[in-house]
Amino acid sequence: MKRHYILFLAFVFALNLNAQMPDGTVVPDFTTTDLDGNTHNLYEYLEQGKTVILDVYAVWCPPCWSYHQTHALEDAYKEFGPEGSDNLVIMGIEGDASTSVSSIWTGAGNSLGDWTEGISYVMVDDASVASLLEIGYYPTIYKICPVDKTIYEIGQLSLDAIANQVFDTDCMPPANNIDVGFAGIADSPELCPGESTDLSVEVINLGSETVQQYSVKVYNPAGDLVAQAPFVGNHYTYQKKTVNLGAYTATGNDDLTYVIDLNNDEADVNNTRNKSINSAPTAQGNTINLELKTDFYGFETYWYVTDDNGMTVASGGNEVVGPDGGGVNVASSSDPTAYENNELYNIEIELPSSDIACYEFIIVDDNNDGICCGDGSGYYELTDNSGNVLLTGGQFEMEMSDRFGAGAPVATSNVELVNTLAVYPNPVVDRLNVAFEMDKTNDIEISIMNMLGQQVRSLGMNTFAAGAQVVELDVNNLQPGIYFVSLQNENGISTRKFTVSK
Numbered sequence: 372m373k374r375h376y377i378l379f380l381a382f383v384f385a386l387n388l389n390a391q392m393p394d395g396t397v398v399p400d401f402t403t404t405d406l407d408g409n410t411h412n413l414y415e416y417l418e419q420g421k422t423v424i425l426d427v428y429a430v431w432c433p434p435c436w437s438y439h440q441t442h443a444l445e446d447a448y449k450e451f452g453p454e455g456s457d458n459l460v461i462m463g464i465e466g467d468a469s470t471s472v473s474s475i476w477t478g479a480g481n482s483l484g485d486w487t488e489g490i491s492y493v494m495v496d497d498a499s500v501a502s503l504l505e506i507g508y509y510p511t512i513y514k515i516c517p518v519d520k521t522i523y524e525i526g527q528l529s530l531d532a533i534a535n536q537v538f539d540t541d542c543m544p545p546a547n548n549i550d551v552g553f554a555g556i557a558d559s560p561e562l563c564p565g566e567s568t569d570l571s572v573e574v575i576n577l578g579s580e581t582v583q584q585y586s587v588k589v590y591n592p593a594g595d596l597v598a599q600a601p602f603v604g605n606h607y608t609y610q611k612k613t614v615n616l617g618a619y620t621a622t623g624n625d626d627l628t629y630v631i632d633l634n635n636d637e638a639d640v641n642n643t644r645n646k647s648i649n650s651a652p653t654a655q656g657n658t659i660n661l662e663l664k665t666d667f668y669g670f671e672t673y674w675y676v677t678d679d680n681g682m683t684v685a686s687g688g689n690e691v692v693g694p695d696g697g698g699v700n701v702a703s704s705s706d707p708t709a710y711e712n713n714e715l716y717n718i719e720i721e722l723p724s725s726d727i728a729c730y731e732f733i734i735v736d737d738n739n740d741g742i743c744c745g746d747g748s749g750y751y752e753l754t755d756n757s758g759n760v761l762l763t764g765g766q767f768e769m770e771m772s773d774r775f776g777a778g779a780p781v782a783t784s785n786v787e788l789v790n791t792l793a794v795y796p797n798p799v800v801d802r803l804n805v806a807f808e809m810d811k812t813n814d815i816e817i818s819i820m821n822m823l824g825q826q827v828r829s830l831g832m833n834t835f836a837a838g839a840q841v842v843e844l845d846v847n848n849l850q851p852g853i854y855f856v857s858l859q860n861e862n863g864i865s866t867r868k869f870t871v872s873k
């Protein structure tokens with residue numbers, strides 16, 4: 372059953388005189404300005420052949436907020452907006468003239484929260500649009516068809532039901548005969564270099580003809596084909612298909628390009644999309660530092676770090692809380708290992724592995740209210756020995772967990788061996804120049820390490836005279852990816868990162 376929120380009781384009679392726009396009415400045009408200051412004209416979008424969905428809501432309206440939090444519109448926008456098939460425009464329109472624009476993102480006043488969080492479609496604060504569209508209650512969710520600019524109230528739909536509304540040939544006839552396009556690329560979890568994930572994409576047939584064969588290909592930044600899969604079968608107009616591309620192993624440089632290969636496709640613009648594999652933050656070396664500030668209830672806090680096998684490799688705080696104590700309310704300030712209140716702790720964590728490995732940091736709160744911000748301002752910050760911040764936070768409920776990698780080669784040592792060091796070209800295809808300058812003659816080993824800290828090439832120990840030097844390294848046989856050049860001897864080390872591309 373639809374739940375609607377009456378604007379104000381006093382308006383009910385007026386609303387009866389001026390009810391919602393009847394389905395099938397030609398919508399009046401409007402131009403509005405979004406929260407970022409960009410203007411949007413309704414008819415312009417419709418004339419581009421795009422379906423428009425308008426979610427007219429008020430910041431204080433509970434059913435509006437419930438629906439907003441399902442993220443169904445955002446999910447639809449990801450698949451069918453400009454990052455996907457590019458057939459859909461969505462505008463979230465705050466329609467109450469009495470609420471301030473800032474209440475949309477601050478949750479101030481009687482607003483129910485930050486309405487912009489996680490939202491990439493257009494958001495506006497425009498009561499004049501609400502009145503132009505004769506809104507009788509919140510939320511009113513309209514669809515407008517590009518074919519004839521007619522408006523329909525669609526209500527609070529799921530992602531699949533929204534897809535059916537958008538991909539309706541009467542409302543939005545196909546612009547081409549032969550045309551498939553992307554309708555979303557699955558998000559990957561955060562990966563450390565060397566870890567794998569399964570790639571998959573959604574493809575939609577946007578043409579009027581059934582398509583029977585195409586392939587999806589994935590390229591890495593160097594242009595190498597790293598995954599591909601064919602589709603064979605009947606792919607009907609406006610039908611969506613999932614194409615599984617198999618496992619992909621992360622290298623640390625995973626800005627992938629996805630391409631659909633279909634003979635005679637009449638609209639190439641929707642056949643290419645870019646999407647990166649998300650990399651977990653990775654520490655240089657195996658020593659990390661946890662800075663932990665407790666709130667006014669330090670005894671509620673426990674944290675631990677697990678390795679890839681789920682084994683705990685470090686932990687601290689109140690063991691009465693422990694890994695399973697989130698929200699359990701069993702702890703007290705007299706527990707033997709309880710942290711003090713409102714205290715800053717600096718904890719050095721030595722991780723076991725010397726190669727890059729993945730870990731998970733988990734912080735647990737006995738009272739289900741985190742370490743910020745109700746009772747003090749606690750936080751945690753995980754850094755590596757070079758000062759790179761890996762993870763930070765504090766606002767959570769019973770538990771917060773996040774992944775990080777550790778064991779990447781330390782890029783700079785305490786003692787720089789040479790005065791200057793530059794590598795070029797970067798990215799490099801076959802020959803890398805290593806330019807450096809020293810005050811005195813030195814015996815130096817020049818070598819190349821991969822992301823796992825393994826030496827993949829070495830020139831051995833050679834004597835270099837004082838002054839400026841350029842050494843050319845052949846990197847033709849290296850796989851595309853990130854590497855480090857290292858110049859070292861017993862007195863120090865200097866390293867630089869570079870990328871091999873093909």
Ligand SMILES: [Ca+2]
Nearest residue numbers: 465467470496
């Ligand atoms: Ca408003």
Ligand SMILES: [Ca+2]
Nearest residue numbers: 550551636638
């Ligand atoms: Ca196409």
Ligand SMILES: [Ca+2]
Nearest residue numbers: 671736740741
């Ligand atoms: Ca707490």
